[in-house]
Amino acid sequence: MDFQYEYQETLHKLSLTQLNANQFKVVIGEREFEFSAIQQTDGAWILTINNQRIMATIASDGDVRYVHVNGNTVTLTAIDERKQRRKQSATAGDLTAQMPGQVVEVLVADGDAVTSGQTLVILEAMKMEIRVTAPTDGTIQGIFVAQGDIVQRGQRLVEVATA
Amino acid sequence: MLKKCLIANRGEIAVRIIRACRELGMHSVAVYSTADANALYTQLADEAVLIGDPAPSQSYLNGDKLIQVALETGCDCVHPGYGFLSESDEFAQAVIDANLIWVGPSPSAIQTMGIKTEARALMESAGVPIVPGFQTDHADDDEWLKQAGHIGYPIMVKASGGGGGKGIRVVESADALLESIQSAQREAQQAFGDSRIFLERYIEHGRHIEIQILADTQGNTVHLFERECSTQRRHQKIIEESPSPLLTDEVRQQMGASAVQAGEAVNYVNAGTVEFIATPDGEYFFLEMNTRLQVEHPVTEMVTGLDLVKLQFQIASGQPLPFTQADLSQRGHAIECRLYAEDPHNQFLPAIGKIHQFIVPSGSGIRVDSGIQSGDDITIHYDPMIAKLIVHDHDRESAIQRMITALRDTVILGTTTNLDFLLSLIDNPTFRKGEVHTRFVDENLDVLLPDNIELDELALIVSALQDLQGQSKPTTAHGTSDGDVYSPWNRADNFRIQ
Numbered sequence: 001m002d003f004q005y006e007y008q009e010t011l012h013k014l015s016l017t018q019l020n021a022n023q024f025k026v027v028i029g030e031r032e033f034e035f036s037a038i039q040q041t042d043g044a045w046i047l048t049i050n051n052q053r054i055m056a057t058i059a060s061d062g063d064v065r066y067v068h069v070n071g072n073t074v075t076l077t078a079i080d081e082r083k084q085r086r087k088q089s090a091t092a093g094d095l096t097a098q099m100p101g102q103v104v105e106v107l108v109a110d111g112d113a114v115t116s117g118q119t120l121v122i123l124e125a126m127k128m129e130i131r132v133t134a135p136t137d138g139t140i141q142g143i144f145v146a147q148g149d150i151v152q153r154g155q156r157l158v159e160v161a162t163a
Numbered sequence: 164m165l166k167k168c169l170i171a172n173r174g175e176i177a178v179r180i181i182r183a184c185r186e187l188g189m190h191s192v193a194v195y196s197t198a199d200a201n202a203l204y205t206q207l208a209d210e211a212v213l214i215g216d217p218a219p220s221q222s223y224l225n226g227d228k229l230i231q232v233a234l235e236t237g238c239d240c241v242h243p244g245y246g247f248l249s250e251s252d253e254f255a256q257a258v259i260d261a262n263l264i265w266v267g268p269s270p271s272a273i274q275t276m277g278i279k280t281e282a283r284a285l286m287e288s289a290g291v292p293i294v295p296g297f298q299t300d301h302a303d304d305d306e307w308l309k310q311a312g313h314i315g316y317p318i319m320v321k322a323s324g325g326g327g328g329k330g331i332r333v334v335e336s337a338d339a340l341l342e343s344i345q346s347a348q349r350e351a352q353q354a355f356g357d358s359r360i361f362l363e364r365y366i367e368h369g370r371h372i373e374i375q376i377l378a379d380t381q382g383n384t385v386h387l388f389e390r391e392c393s394t395q396r397r398h399q400k401i402i403e404e405s406p407s408p409l410l411t412d413e414v415r416q417q418m419g420a421s422a423v424q425a426g427e428a429v430n431y432v433n434a435g436t437v438e439f440i441a442t443p444d445g446e447y448f449f450l451e452m453n454t455r456l457q458v459e460h461p462v463t464e465m466v467t468g469l470d471l472v473k474l475q476f477q478i479a480s481g482q483p484l485p486f487t488q489a490d491l492s493q494r495g496h497a498i499e500c501r502l503y504a505e506d507p508h509n510q511f512l513p514a515i516g517k518i519h520q521f522i523v524p525s526g527s528g529i530r531v532d533s534g535i536q537s538g539d540d541i542t543i544h545y546d547p548m549i550a551k552l553i554v555h556d557h558d559r560e561s562a563i564q565r566m567i568t569a570l571r572d573t574v575i576l577g578t579t580t581n582l583d584f585l586l587s588l589i590d591n592p593t594f595r596k597g598e599v600h601t602r603f604v605d606e607n608l609d610v611l612l613p614d615n616i617e618l619d620e621l622a623l624i625v626s627a628l629q630d631l632q633g634q635s636k637p638t639t640a641h642g643t644s645d646g647d648v649y650s651p652w653n654r655a656d657n658f659r660i661q
């Protein structure tokens with residue numbers, strides 16, 4: 001079975017087949033090899049590759065895979081190539097939250113004309129205040145949050161159409 | 164002995180205090196905001212009471228409510244932990260007025276040491292060395308400039324009304340002085356409601372070394388040696404250790420004696436910490452005193468073999484200290500790393516999210532103090548500390564190696580943490596040589612920030628294993644399944660036994 005994972009903007013592919021109870025074959029890059037793997041509890045694996053035992057722990061959240069192995073932790077995203085997935089990415093005119101927090105105040109309304117540097121939204125988290133300002137002169141083309149909303153990092157706040 | 168304690172705090176320190184209560188045969192009452200309803204500490208306490216909304220002002224800072232709960236649940240004492248109301252002399256007094264025992268020093272000691280300028284003046288008269296400086300309630304611009312000139316640049320402008328990194332400015336030369344003073348005054352007014360500031364000589368390459376003291380109600384005060392906390396970023400501690408790699412036995416004894424003097428000057432009772440700034444030449448100066456238990460207290464516990472929280476309860480019960488200064492000694496070396504849900508690559512801003520898996524390292528000489536368990540959410544409401552990882556070994560080299568192994572064995576999956584940053588710090592040559600000063604991290608961030616890890620192909624293989632197994636069985640209505648790929652109960656077809 002084929003799998004694809006993205007790690008920091010690079011796509012990695014591999015193919016994994018189960019041979020019997022604890023034996024697997026993997027094709028990755030130019031290489032192909034067999035190994036054994038046992039799952040201890042959900043997410044806790046012990047692999048044996050060339051007589052070396054390796055412990056790994058994995059947790060999944062939707063498409064995201066958090067893996068701890070060999071003393072390092074990495075975050076991968078499973079890419080399903082069967083479905084056409086459009087990554088919901090913010091466009092240049094979108095202003096996003098730089099940190100998770102709460103919206104203290106939205107200072108503009110849809111359609112308002114704004115100038116470069118004007119404060120549009122005030123966010124607050126752990127007693128720190130961040131002012132989200134207009135990067136250029138323009139018009140507000142969309143407000144996606146309201147006072148009191150809790151926002152994640154990268155969440156869209158406001159869209160500014162440049163003049 | 165005290166019988167039932169209200170813990171006026173949350174998270175890992177609440178867990179810590181509950182453990183001490185259990186060992187002493189005391190009952191514990193936890194309080195929680197709606198955000199902490201499933202927190203570990205509420206599960207460990209004997210009783211848990213909801214006190215309000217997540218915002219601290221509605222919950223953990225609501226002194227009246229905390230006292231009300233203490234009385235309603237029949238507590239005889241209140242332990243404030245650290246942060247929140249632990250250094251509020253008003254809350255301490257209110258607890259005492261309600262006929263409850265305050266596990267800490269007197270309200271007047273808290274008040275005196277809380278105003279930094281008063282503390283400095285008191286220390287000076289007690290013969291404790293203070294940082295050369297200048298303080299006054301009334302000064303005009305000329306006076307500030309003149310006095311700053313006497314002290315010499317660079318100069319630190321600091322707030323009198325509180326600490327925590329607020330209202331602090333470093334001034335390199337006279338032309339920046341007045342503007343910095345005004346800026347610091349505004350920040351101090353905002354943070355403490357008190358715009359008073361004072362000046363202190365800025366000690367270059369200073370080392371933050373603090374002394375733990377303990378005092379009983381019978382006038383006995385001892386010190387439990389030092390903790391060095393110079394690995395800081397923007398005045399926030401990251402790594403602490405004991406013994407300090409800088410101190411000689413002679414300076415250690417002098418500082419210990421100064422710390423005891425400081426405590427005696429305010430008739431201190433219970434646990435406290437006297438903070439000093441030390442120079443590489445063995446000079447040291449009083450900075451401030453923290454009139455509470457500190458985050459990094461486990462470091463002292465590991466090298467002295469004592470349980471500070473149990474001793475706090477024993478002192479609060481009126482018992483004398485069960486040892487004299489001569490009975491105490493440091494053994495081996497201990498290091499603590501603070502693990503936070505923050506993103507070092509995004510200005511160390513907090514990283515909220517769900518902790519899907521949290522597995523702590525264990526073994527000889529490894530201790531983890533945490534209030535977090537797998538499945539918990541890190542929220543925006545409170546400090547995003549996940550855990551304190553503490554190691555102890557017979558010398559510093561071994562302790563560093565033990566910490567590296569413990570950090571690599573720590574499994575924390577689900578949110579961004581400073582784990583790799585801690586590894587980078589502890590393995591850094593300057594840290595290994597024991598030469599880190601308080602500005603080291605801020606000045607060398609580019610070198611210290613860990614590079615993005617090269618992807619280990621094992622991570623891909625494990626993800627594929629997990630997903631392969633996930634594909635071969637149907638999910639149940641609850642979305643769970645057992646781990647056996649070949650279990651007949653996991654087959655999607657209609658099997659029959661013939």
